[in-house]
Amino acid sequence: MTVAPPVIEKLRDIVGEQRVLTDDSAFQQYGVDRTTIWQPAPGVVVLPETTEQVQEVVQLANAEKLAVVPSGGRTGLSGGAVALNGEIVIALDRMNKVIDFNAVDRSVTVQAGMITQQLQEFAEQQGLFYPVDFASTGSSQIGGNIATNAGGIKVIRYGMTRDWVLGLKVVDGSGNILELNHGLVKNNTGLDFRHLFIGSEGTLGIITEATLGLAKPPKELSVLVLGVSDIPSIIDVLKVFNDGMDLTAFEFFTHNGMERVVDHSEVPTPFESEAPCYALLEFEQTSEAELDRAMELFETCVMEGWVLDGVISQSLTQAENLWKLREDMSETLSQWKPYKNDISVNVSRMPEFIARAEALVSEQYPDFEVVWYGHIGDGNLHLNILKPDELSIDDFTVRCSGVSKQIGALVEEFHGSVSAEHGVGLLKKDLLSYSRSAAEVALMQQVKKVFDPNGIMNPGKVVDAI
Amino acid sequence: MTVAPPVIEKLRDIVGEQRVLTDDSAFQQYGVDRTTIWQPAPGVVVLPETTEQVQEVVQLANAEKLAVVPSGGRTGLSGGAVALNGEIVIALDRMNKVIDFNAVDRSVTVQAGMITQQLQEFAEQQGLFYPVDFASTGSSQIGGNIATNAGGIKVIRYGMTRDWVLGLKVVDGSGNILELNHGLVKNNTGLDFRHLFIGSEGTLGIITEATLGLAKPPKELSVLVLGVSDIPSIIDVLKVFNDGMDLTAFEFFTHNGMERVVDHSEVPTPFESEAPCYALLEFEQTSEAELDRAMELFETCVMEGWVLDGVISQSLTQAENLWKLREDMSETLSQWKPYKNDISVNVSRMPEFIARAEALVSEQYPDFEVVWYGHIGDGNLHLNILKPDELSIDDFTVRCSGVSKQIGALVEEFHGSVSAEHGVGLLKKDLLSYSRSAAEVALMQQVKKVFDPNGIMNPGKVVDAI
Numbered sequence: 001m002t003v004a005p006p007v008i009e010k011l012r013d014i015v016g017e018q019r020v021l022t023d024d025s026a027f028q029q030y031g032v033d034r035t036t037i038w039q040p041a042p043g044v045v046v047l048p049e050t051t052e053q054v055q056e057v058v059q060l061a062n063a064e065k066l067a068v069v070p071s072g073g074r075t076g077l078s079g080g081a082v083a084l085n086g087e088i089v090i091a092l093d094r095m096n097k098v099i100d101f102n103a104v105d106r107s108v109t110v111q112a113g114m115i116t117q118q119l120q121e122f123a124e125q126q127g128l129f130y131p132v133d134f135a136s137t138g139s140s141q142i143g144g145n146i147a148t149n150a151g152g153i154k155v156i157r158y159g160m161t162r163d164w165v166l167g168l169k170v171v172d173g174s175g176n177i178l179e180l181n182h183g184l185v186k187n188n189t190g191l192d193f194r195h196l197f198i199g200s201e202g203t204l205g206i207i208t209e210a211t212l213g214l215a216k217p218p219k220e221l222s223v224l225v226l227g228v229s230d231i232p233s234i235i236d237v238l239k240v241f242n243d244g245m246d247l248t249a250f251e252f253f254t255h256n257g258m259e260r261v262v263d264h265s266e267v268p269t270p271f272e273s274e275a276p277c278y279a280l281l282e283f284e285q286t287s288e289a290e291l292d293r294a295m296e297l298f299e300t301c302v303m304e305g306w307v308l309d310g311v312i313s314q315s316l317t318q319a320e321n322l323w324k325l326r327e328d329m330s331e332t333l334s335q336w337k338p339y340k341n342d343i344s345v346n347v348s349r350m351p352e353f354i355a356r357a358e359a360l361v362s363e364q365y366p367d368f369e370v371v372w373y374g375h376i377g378d379g380n381l382h383l384n385i386l387k388p389d390e391l392s393i394d395d396f397t398v399r400c401s402g403v404s405k406q407i408g409a410l411v412e413e414f415h416g417s418v419s420a421e422h423g424v425g426l427l428k429k430d431l432l433s434y435s436r437s438a439a440e441v442a443l444m445q446q447v448k449k450v451f452d453p454n455g456i457m458n459p460g461k462v463v464d465a466i
Numbered sequence: 467m468t469v470a471p472p473v474i475e476k477l478r479d480i481v482g483e484q485r486v487l488t489d490d491s492a493f494q495q496y497g498v499d500r501t502t503i504w505q506p507a508p509g510v511v512v513l514p515e516t517t518e519q520v521q522e523v524v525q526l527a528n529a530e531k532l533a534v535v536p537s538g539g540r541t542g543l544s545g546g547a548v549a550l551n552g553e554i555v556i557a558l559d560r561m562n563k564v565i566d567f568n569a570v571d572r573s574v575t576v577q578a579g580m581i582t583q584q585l586q587e588f589a590e591q592q593g594l595f596y597p598v599d600f601a602s603t604g605s606s607q608i609g610g611n612i613a614t615n616a617g618g619i620k621v622i623r624y625g626m627t628r629d630w631v632l633g634l635k636v637v638d639g640s641g642n643i644l645e646l647n648h649g650l651v652k653n654n655t656g657l658d659f660r661h662l663f664i665g666s667e668g669t670l671g672i673i674t675e676a677t678l679g680l681a682k683p684p685k686e687l688s689v690l691v692l693g694v695s696d697i698p699s700i701i702d703v704l705k706v707f708n709d710g711m712d713l714t715a716f717e718f719f720t721h722n723g724m725e726r727v728v729d730h731s732e733v734p735t736p737f738e739s740e741a742p743c744y745a746l747l748e749f750e751q752t753s754e755a756e757l758d759r760a761m762e763l764f765e766t767c768v769m770e771g772w773v774l775d776g777v778i779s780q781s782l783t784q785a786e787n788l789w790k791l792r793e794d795m796s797e798t799l800s801q802w803k804p805y806k807n808d809i810s811v812n813v814s815r816m817p818e819f820i821a822r823a824e825a826l827v828s829e830q831y832p833d834f835e836v837v838w839y840g841h842i843g844d845g846n847l848h849l850n851i852l853k854p855d856e857l858s859i860d861d862f863t864v865r866c867s868g869v870s871k872q873i874g875a876l877v878e879e880f881h882g883s884v885s886a887e888h889g890v891g892l893l894k895k896d897l898l899s900y901s902r903s904a905a906e907v908a909l910m911q912q913v914k915k916v917f918d919p920n921g922i923m924n925p926g927k928v929v930d931a932i
Binding site for chain 1: 569570650659666810888894
């Protein structure tokens with residue numbers, strides 16, 4: 001499918017000659033996310049600068065019955081920003097300005113194309129803190145974060161992106177500009193559509209501006225890495241530390257994952273001895289007493305036999321190095337072309353769930369190596385199946401989607417989520433029914449139709465249009 | 467309108483003979499909330515015990531095209547639970563059990579009819595804390611709190627009810643049972659209908675169960691009451707304390723309000739001197755240093771001329787007495803039959819807004835006395851107009867609705883909310899357009915139709931069915 005020349009002309013009238021791209025390199029750049037499964041094939045890429053330009057493009061798309069794919073930082077892992085069928089890609093890259101900041105309200109209003117890291121830096125310059133943090137903050141955009149309700153490594157303390165959105169400006173699928181919640185703390189005036197757009201993955205409309213809350217910066221952060229005797233013990237360790245102090249992070253990874261990170265990078269092992277798995281904890285060192293408290297809790301865990309060894313950061317550099325053991329995991333593993341699962345269950349059920357999932361994978365797929373890591377303090381696991389060298393990528397993918405369905409059925413049994421933080425996009429559509437009932441899926445389709453009557457917004461993502 | 471005898475029979479089959487009430491005293495009890503404007507006239511009251519019974523009643527209502535009004539603790543202030551036209555009132559009073567508690571997840575699942583205070587006490591017994599708190603917790607029910615996204619006095623620290631809802635079980639207007647989010651911390655699988663039901667005021671369906679997060683209990687709380695030189699200075703005081711420490715509450719009230727509370731009750735004045743208005747602050751006294759810090763900030767505010775006098779609680783009793791100055795306000799004023807406004811703007815714009823609103827009321831309605839109080843740390847003000855003795859209640863109501871529209875227009879100019887925490891119900895419908903655009907209202911009506919195709923759920927509340 002291509003976009004007809006007169007439409008291209010109209011797009012140029014809206015956003016300007018230079019901001020309409022039709023060459024293949026633009027399609028390869030703007031028409032895809034971090035997934036590598038699909039070959040992008042949009043019809044045109046436009047780079048608007050204002051909400052009004054986005055509105056005009058959406059109105060034109062409605063008139064011409066052309067599909068639209070919103071494109072943010074393209075760091076998604078579920079194909080939510082992939083354009084496959086001659087769509088108009090609306091890339092937010094040029095909408096990256098701070099519109100307003102208010103120190104009393106501790107809020108900032110930005111255009112949706114602002115890079116997450118830029119927002120973090122802006123907050124820091126104001127003596128404040130934007131706490132949603134994850135590996136791809138250097139490329140991901142705020143609008144995309146909101147459209148996928150991004151999580152990351154500080155959720156245990158600060159929640160998801162959803163918890164920081166005070167207001168949104170969006171262009172819905174009909175071309176209406178909606179200003180949702182105006183940055184207010186309290187506003188009980190009927191249905192809160194702000195929360196409907198958060199996590200909607202571009203299927204209802206395009207987020208063009210956001211008002212975000214900012215936090216006070218944390219005090220000095222200490223990082224603790226513990227060697228843990230087995231996966232169930234990790235949950236015991238979590239309970240002890242969670243009850244005894246306030247954590248800002250609680251992550252985990254298995255030994256085979258850490259080994260690869262250490263081999264692959266300059267990061268030293270945390271300590272001499274080897275453990276089956278590791279917990280990474282972070283807390284604010286508000287006082288000397290807090291450090292003593294952490295040591296006490298550590299000793300409790302050692303006495304119980306849950307923890308085998310441990311190290312605490314003595315400097316910022318050491319803290320950063322310890323974090324790298326966890327943060328470099330995804331990139332390190334990418335050379336094994338891992339098949340990723342991003343699942344969650346209630347934290348309390350995690351030991352039982354992991355035991356069941358491990359048994360399932362090792363029985364059914366004994367030739368597969370699995371690396372587990374994730375935000376275990378939030379009940380969120382990334383199960384990564386590494387491709388055996390001898391298996392072709394196609395065969396591997398086919399076999400893994402078999403695993404995914406079995407894992408999906410297990411997630412369903414545990415009332416868990418088949419996509420804890422990566423969203424559904426194209427990649428998880430087949431798995432959606434394991435987490436959402438048929439009635440819910442039908443309601444999603446109908447609600448999409450309300451906001452996007454012609455079904456032009458990011459078609460084929462999450463659910464099919466009706 | 468009445469409900470036909472065969473339908474009453476069917477309702478008896480569903481919920482049991484004793485749980486179907488048709489007498490006038492039941493109608494007076496279950497068919498209304500705290501508003502006193504409307505005369506309730508439901509057709510029948512049913513008291514189900516299970517989600518399945520609620521589902522059967524809703525299915526019957528659909529078959530018979532009868533309207534349904536969900537009824538919780540009936541403490542609402544906007545008429546959201548008023549039944550005026552022969553509706554089936556579904557009162558959740560008998561659905562008041564704890565279903566599950568999990569210490570690791572720090573979550574509790576309860577039926578929707580549980581009284582808020584019972585939940586608070588249950589949490590306390592587990593060494594935990596349910597932090598949403600307001601004057602009517604002794605009667606209000608969790609389901610109603612969620613349906614109106616209740617706020618209250620701890621929002622500055624703990625957020626609204628919305629922030630504590632991990633999962634919902636609901637019966638939608640079609641009679642589907644939906645289990646939304648299953649108590650998960652992370653779940654990005656498409657549109658999050660949990661957040662659509664929060665604050666929906668019974669217009670999409672009936673909440674029957676909720677999974678709520680619980681917090682760690684706060685340490686010893688200190689209360690500080692400050693005499694402040696004028697309303698704009700309150701925002702300066704807020705900024706100083708908010709930046710300098712972590713507050714759990716920041717409330718305010720004017721002198722004429724406090725005077726009435728002191729006259730009406732046994733509560734002593736906080737200090738000898740008189741100030742135009744007062745701020746009430748609360749914070750966790752985590753250490754002696756925190757108390758010193760509060761004293762320093764107090765002195766800064768005195769030096770700046772913002773604060774005239776102040777007192778800090780030296781005991782739990784004194785803290786409770788200081789809180790009464792604020793918490794007894796609503797009940798004390800009720801003898802003046804006040805016309806209540808529940809508005810919010812961004813905190814930073816509050817001084818300008820209050821000045822404009824004060825000018826408006828005193829110019830247009832010089833014979834009206836106004837008491838201001840509210841959750842000023844969240845930008846939420848309760849503007850109470852007291853009825854002059856010589857004016858009849860009817861004339862007073864007519865004149866006040868004139869004020870409300872002018873206040874509404876001012877709220878719109880400030881991009882604020884005409885209902886910060888009380889909801890829209892019947893009372894604020896005429897004001898909705900000051901906070902929500904015509905496009906948003908039309909979308910609300912269409913989304914209602916998706917969940918409630920026959921328009922039987924709480925008809926006439928918030929928006930009209932289409």
